[in-house]
Amino acid sequence: MSGLDRFVAVLSLYSETADVWSVQEMANALDMPASTVYRIVRDLVKASFLEPATSARYRLGSAFPRYDRLARNTDPVVRAGSSLLHEIVHQARVPCVALLSRLCNDMVMCIDHEAAKDVEFEWSLFERGRPIPLTKGSTSKVILAQLPAQQRKKLLTSKDSNGSAAGAELSQKGEFFTFIRKQGYHISYGEIDPTLIAIAAPISVPEMGLAASISLILEDKTNNEDLERRLVLLLVSSASLLTEQLRRSEVTEIIGQSATG
The missing domain is CATH 1.10.10.10 (Winged helix-like DNA-binding domain superfamily/Winged helix DNA-binding domain)
Known part of the structure; x- marks a missing residue:
């Protein structure tokens, strides 16, 4: 060792x-x-x-x-999306928790969160710094759908994939991930907590090495078809805005480096 x-x-x-x-x-x-x-x-x-x-x-x-503060202040997804989480929770108008999560080496982790003041359900499993199961929930599956098939399979079949049998089975569902990618969002019902649902949309900026997602966690008992449709639109538009902000920041950084070089 x-x-x-x-x-x-x-x-x-x-x-x-x-x-x-x-x-x-x-x-x-x-x-x-x-x-x-x-x-x-x-x-x-x-x-x-x-x-x-x-x-x-x-x-x-x-x-x-000390390093957690540094990570918060330098993570491009947190810098661009932290204020957006507050606005999403406000516009959702239901008790919910908004998450920013991304692929960190071989795990998906929440890197920032914002909870509505009237949230009464237990959501500590989703707070910043918590690894999120690769094989469960829309937060991870939206991120997995962004990856090349070989990289996704390697992650899901590794010994750290939160259940090798479930990971191996999921790694074979290429059409499932293609559907998520084309749809532009995913909804999971009770996969991590049987009382909760999660709606997630992708934040994909491969030129920055970023595979991330923005998601909303809410109680299943508060959900209905109209609310679900509205929240999907809110998340998809927010994810699109955040993705564009990240791409612009990358272009600006490259231009700045060229000018100083």
Whole structure:
């Protein structure tokens, strides 16, 4: 295991239910010598990825909020779309949560969200920083539909695809993804939470290496045919606007680089 892999292994131990660890606990969990883990922890503390807690234990350090702020301020989709989420929630006029999500290496992750003030349903599974299952829900499927067939198949059949059997089955449904791509949106009903539906539209800017989506999560009990039609139009137009903004920003950046070069 390389040095970087060891650092990642230690940090991967942390979760919402296991937020402090001692060196010996880490060593037991990772099957490593305590002396090796101690050196890793020492380096992680020095770089502010960990910090001392009580009883000779360690918690996540200040590097994470610092880099999260940097990621928010430099992610092109967040910069272009964050204010748009607020407007979408306002125009939806129903209790809902709007998400910006994108493909990050081998996973789909929510990178920004906006919730209406009157939302009463549980939506923590969709908040920023949460990986979204590749094989479930319109948020991921709209993104998968943008990818070349070989890349999509590789993602869905990998060991990290949230269920290899479901991923392998979905990877064979090329016509399904072609339909989503041509339709320009997708609606899923109860795939992640049986009480919720999700409507998603694609944000595809391959010249920037971006495969993303904008989606609305709402309760199935509030849905009806007229509302669904209106929300689809709202999302598709918003996704189109955001895609165009991203493309213009890319052209502007290229022109700026040419001028300074």
